Amino acid sequence: MTSPAVKRQRTENTTTRSEIWYDDGSVVLQAENTQFRVHWSILGQKSSFFRGMQSLPQPPHDQPTVDGCAVVELHDTVLDVEYLLKALYDSMFLLQKALPLPAVAALIRLGRKYEFRDFFDAAVERLCFENPTTLKKYDALRVDREYRPTRILPYPGVVYDILTLAREQNILSVLPCAYYRALITHDRAQLFDGVPRGDGTVASLASMDQRQCTLGRETIMKTQFMPGYTYAWVRKWPFKADDCANPSKCARIRAEIQEHYMITFNLRGLLDLSTEQIPFCGQCTKHARESNQAGRNRMWEELPRMFSLADWGELKNEL
Numbered sequence: 001m002t003s004p005a006v007k008r009q010r011t012e013n014t015t016t017r018s019e020i021w022y023d024d025g026s027v028v029l030q031a032e033n034t035q036f037r038v039h040w041s042i043l044g045q046k047s048s049f050f051r052g053m054q055s056l057p058q059p060p061h062d063q064p065t066v067d068g069c070a071v072v073e074l075h076d077t078v079l080d081v082e083y084l085l086k087a088l089y090d091s092m093f094l095l096q097k098a099l100p101l102p103a104v105a106a107l108i109r110l111g112r113k114y115e116f117r118d119f120f121d122a123a124v125e126r127l128c129f130e131n132p133t134t135l136k137k138y139d140a141l142r143v144d145r146e147y148r149p150t151r152i153l154p155y156p157g158v159v160y161d162i163l164t165l166a167r168e169q170n171i172l173s174v175l176p177c178a179y180y181r182a183l184i185t186h187d188r189a190q191l192f193d194g195v196p197r198g199d200g201t202v203a204s205l206a207s208m209d210q211r212q213c214t215l216g217r218e219t220i221m222k223t224q225f226m227p228g229y230t231y232a233w234v235r236k237w238p239f240k241a242d243d244c245a246n247p248s249k250c251a252r253i254r255a256e257i258q259e260h261y262m263i264t265f266n267l268r269g270l271l272d273l274s275t276e277q278i279p280f281c282g283q284c285t286k287h288a289r290e291s292n293q294a295g296r297n298r299m300w301e302e303l304p305r306m307f308s309l310a311d312w313g314e315l316k317n318e319l
């Protein structure tokens with residue numbers, strides 16, 4: 001049996017110094033076995049938690065110190081603390097257009113835990129930008145009909161990882177769009193198998209998210225063809241035949257579209273006809289586009305409900 005004293009000694013021996021080590025620093029933060037020497041004053045500028053901690057009475061003399069600095073043990077990962085300190089000491093870090101998702105995740109987790117309000121808000125803002133609460137903003141993020149994240153560095157599976165982060169951290173306003181993106185970006189097998197990130201690891205969804213996606217998909221599939229929704233114009237032609245320049249041709253095309261979707265069974269709750277080529281006559285094209293736009297507006301309004309979430313106005317992102 002190793003005695004506690006020997007065990008402590010071993011632990012001390014295995015600590016390593018991070019590159020974030022300021023010789024004039026006044027406090028040493030330790031995460032796992034890595035130590036960071038930083039400044040109380042700089043921590044306190046951004047964090048009400050550390051500001052309050054600094055003003056506490058000095059710890060007893062037998063508390064561990066390194067180079068005369070108090071050691072504050074953090075129960076966080078080294079990577080999270082590194083990203084936090086990068087944001088704190090490198091003024092350009094948060095100004096980058098796209099950040100790695102692990103950095104965004106670290107700033108949300110530690111920003112909330114240690115009350116770095118600005119960092120928390122800036123990181124949540126990136127998730128919200130990628131997963132907006134309005135259809136107009138959602139549409140603006142598509143380039144050539146495709147979505148690619150621009151405020152978070154893209155990689156295979158990033159959509160799953162964003163969803164997991166938002167759900168774990170209660171970034172609620174992000175969830176409707178994040179669930180929808182998870183459904184349209186990857187196929188049904190990937191929902192359960194995950195998506196290889198390309199570095200030997202796999203982006204997987206938790207079982208509760210797999211469930212939410214599966215049930216949400218079913219609800220949207222049923223809803224998208226109902227009157228007043230995205231695909232109503234395919235199922236039931238709401239227009240007068242005498243509006244149409246070529247009724248037999250337009251009816252045939254509509255039947256082909258119906259058949260196509262019966263076979264492919266694709267989820268397209270927010271399909272945007274304004275960017276699709278439809279070979280209807282001019283009047284029918286106009287009617288179909290209007291019906292589609294009204295339908296997708298309604299689908300967007302109800303998107304949270306499709307995933308059993310509260311309405312848009314109630315989905316808050318609090319520190």
Ligand SMILES: [Zn+2]
Nearest residue numbers: 244250281284
């Ligand atoms: Zn027509």
